[in-house]
Amino acid sequence: MLITRHADASAVLADPRYVPPPVAQDAPEGTLAWLRARVSRFSTGTTHDERRLDLVALLDGIDPAGLRADARDLTRRRGGDWRGVPTTVLGAALGVEDASPVADAAAGYLSGSGGPAADTAVAKLLASAGIPEITLLLQAHTATETLIEHALRHRTPGQDVDALLRETLRHDPPLTVTRRVDTLTGDEVTIDLVSANRDPSVFPDHDRFDPHRRHSPHPEDSPHGGSSPHLTFGYGVRPCPGPAHALALAAGVLEGLVP
Numbered sequence: 001m002l003i004t005r006h007a008d009a010s011a012v013l014a015d016p017r018y019v020p021p022p023v024a025q026d027a028p029e030g031t032l033a034w035l036r037a038r039v040s041r042f043s044t045g046t047t048h049d050e051r052r053l054d055l056v057a058l059l060d061g062i063d064p065a066g067l068r069a070d071a072r073d074l075t076r077r078r079g080g081d082w083r084g085v086p087t088t089v090l091g092a093a094l095g096v097e098d099a100s101p102v103a104d105a106a107a108g109y110l111s112g113s114g115g116p117a118a119d120t121a122v123a124k125l126l127a128s129a130g131i132p133e134i135t136l137l138l139q140a141h142t143a144t145e146t147l148i149e150h151a152l153r154h155r156t157p158g159q160d161v162d163a164l165l166r167e168t169l170r171h172d173p174p175l176t177v178t179r180r181v182d183t184l185t186g187d188e189v190t191i192d193l194v195s196a197n198r199d200p201s202v203f204p205d206h207d208r209f210d211p212h213r214r215h216s217p218h219p220e221d222s223p224h225g226g227s228s229p230h231l232t233f234g235y236g237v238r239p240c241p242g243p244a245h246a247l248a249l250a251a252g253v254l255e256g257l258v259p
Helices: 006-013 032-036 045-060 064-077 085-093 102-106 115-126 131-154 161-171 243-256
Strands: 177-182 188-192
Touching: 006 188, 032 115, 045 131, 064 085, 064 243, 085 102, 085 131, 085 243, 102 115, 102 131, 115 131, 131 161, 131 243, 161 243
Parallel strands: none
Antiparallel strands: 177 188
């Protein structure tokens, strides 16, 4: 089933009956498939809750303002070559000395189709970091870099970086779909985040990119009116554990690209 309306998407994301599609639990230790079976994103119930708490605890010790400043400074030192900056900065904040393998591991993190290069990268990361730290790096890498790419499509001179990112998350999200399985029927549900984030019943002038649009930071704050609640950072039982940190990294890079 394909869901495109904001209300329907919110309802599914808030209902514990809907869980992520299952991943293999018997993969060889140290591989990407093995790692996917041990992270919060692909787990359910109390296991998910406990693993997510580990991520939140790590992020609670990291100041988003510091990430923003470090991402801005590193982007400038690299002369605007921003690729890898979010991962490097977050890795340093998490105490991971070498986060360079993250890019290879992240390539198949969501799909599970990483191949030997991803398995090698995971093995390298496990030699110097714990699963919670690796989880944060993998979840942040592709999403944050894609968010920056999309924001650059819409950037204009002198534009407010924070407003640009908020509207990019709604209009041009880095993750376009998310999937759930109905535990009662076994049916798979696909949520089209692009369509939900442009639902005309929730977002006035829904197809227009408007950085001045009012945004609610959390969908539950204003589910159907007032400011506009995008679903890009999730909702309900499985929200993103670090939206402020992701936005800080992206904002820092964009500020570092300003001459």
